[in-house]
Amino acid sequence: MDRIVRDACDKRLVLLGEESHHGSARTIAFKVELIRRLVEECGYDSFIIEAGLYDFLRIQERLGAGEPVDEAMVADAVGGMWANQEMAPLISLLTRQLAAGTLAVGGLDDQVNRGTYAQRDMSRELMAHLSGPRREECGAELERYMTWRYDDTHRFTAERASFIQGCWKELESVLASPAAPVTPRTRGHLRMARNLDRFFERQVAVMSRPPEQAGAARDWSDFDHRSRSMFMNLEAFLDQTPRPRKTLVWLATIHAAKSLASLEKDGRPPTSFGAHVQERFGEQAFVLGFSALSGSYSLSVTPRRFVLEPALEDSLEARAFSPPATQDTRYLARDQLRDAGPRAARPLSYAWVTTAWETVLDGLLVFREERPPTAAHR
Known part of the structure; x- marks a missing residue:
């Protein structure tokens, strides 16, 4: 050592x-x-x-x-x-x-x-920054995702991932707007929203990609x-x-x-x-x-x-x-x-x-x- x-x-x-x-x-x-x-x-x-x-x-x-x-x-x-x-x-x-x-x-x-704060409580805290019907719509889908309540009736698809990504993009806009209060808490929430946007962007891309062909070079875009x-x-x-x-x-x-x-x-x-x-x-x-x-x-x-x-x-x-x-x-x-x-x-x-x-x-x-x-x- x-x-x-x-x-x-x-x-x-x-x-x-x-x-x-x-x-x-x-x-x-x-x-x-x-x-x-x-x-x-x-x-x-x-x-x-x-x-x-x-x-x-x-x-x-x-x-x-x-x-x-x-x-x-x-x-x-x-x-x-x-x-x-x-x-x-x-x-x-x-x-x-x-x-x-x-x-x-x-x-x-x-x-x-x-099994963390991020899975248990984060979405509800972040959705509080949204208002009107979007808070309820986004909150419901995020609750389903974080507790993974998907089944044959409610499948997790690229469309659902794209919907969730849209929620994070909307939250980014709210928190980054000139009218938004600038506090340590809101700065942290903005970083969370930006990361969640990137994470779901990656999920949408992977789920929308056609299956890899046998013998083809591996697609490293998700890793990158x-x-x-x-x-x-x-x-x-x-x-x-x-x-x-x-x-x-x-x-x-x-x-x-x-x-x-x-x-x-x-x-x-x-x-x-x-x-x-x-x-x-x-x-x-x-x-x-x-x-x-x-x-x-x-x-x-x-x-x-x-x-x-x-x-x-x-x-x-x-x-x-x-x-x-x-x-x-x-x-x-x-x-x-x-x-x-x-x-x-x-x-x-x-x-x-x-x-x-x-x-x-x-x-x-x-x-x-x-x-x-x-x-x-x-």
């Missing part, structure tokens, strides 16, 4: 990846301890995670009003995907730092986390749109204070990656969130990925377990633990990734990808054995 702290300490942004199933306990525990050290030793003063921004905006509103924020609120904002015991020390750290005013915390995503939306939220988060922040970003490695050109040999490759970060911050950003030689993982906090297939003989993971290596973890810095040349590795989703990994990551931590996380007691 000391080498990673040294590599990351003087950066403005550190992107901490994880494989896309979000079910690797040792990765999560390592990231939690690394965050503590970077905050305490290197002056990092903000944290943003690949979760819906809505509950985090509500937390900001409460703090601004002098209201308390507890660990349950922070855990809800982080989301059920990381509702595990390995994450608990980070929830405590974030809650303490928020109360002390020493760490800004936010969400990257425009998606709505289930989400990457851009997350980067817009990062920029808004960083712009909240006039002085530059040092920011820790928690997300999947496929989003953190500096480039994903290796994923598409025949068509146009996807554009990751990390690519936008690289374009703006360059060498001021540091991207860390994680992988494992062996072990198992889960699909987030679900009971579904998967065993890692044996490492390919000449993969980065196998080379990291080739004799005489006896360590439990091995860290490959960017120069080591570059010297290894194009090689198979599996930090994105535990599927083997062959590429020049220094174009994707600035560092890779490999565990000898990974394991699934332990569900939190909530």
Whole structure:
């Protein structure tokens, strides 16, 4: 860990990846301890995670009003995907730092986390800004969506998604009008409406798209749109204070990656969130990925377990633990990734990808054995 702290300490942004199933306990525990050290030793003063921004905006509103924020609120904002015991020390750290005013915390995503303020109460609060029949019409459809009361009689279609998007666009117009009051609450509600507009725009596009043809190149437009939306939220988060922040970003490695050109040999490759970060911050950003030689993982906090297939003989993971290596973890810095040349590795989703990994990551931590996380007691 000391080498990673040294590599990351003087950066403005550190992107901490994880494989896309979000079910690797040792990765999560390592990231939690690394965050503590970077905050305490290197002056990092903000944290943003690949979760819906809505509950985090509500937390900001409460703090601004002098209201308390507890660990349950922070855990809800982080989301059920990381509702595990390995994450608990980070929830405590974030809650303490928020109360002390020493760490800004936010969400990257425009998606709505289930079981949160965003799903339970946000729509009713936002619809209060509309008037007349539209408040009732939009409110009824949003209530159906947030509680997912769709069936064979009431299907969720592209038309319904478009209707909901229209509600958010109308709300944006109301909150952005010169006559609208400008308060911390209304500013937060406007950011919510803009994100929900982008989220439903993406849903409409996906649901309206014709089925992909067999053998055709994958359509990455949904991924690209989400990457851009997350980067817009990062920029808004960083712009909240006039002085530059040092920011820790928690997300999947496929989003953190500096480039994903290796994923598409025949068509146009996807554009990751990390690519936008690289374009703006360059060498001021540091991207860390994680992988494992062996072990198992889960699909987030679900009971579904998967065993890692044996490492390919000449993969980065196998080379990291080739004799005489006896360590439990091995860290490959960017120069080591570059010297290894194009090689198979599996930090994105535990599927083997062959590429020049220094174009994707600035560092890779490999565990000898990974394991699934332990569900939190909530």
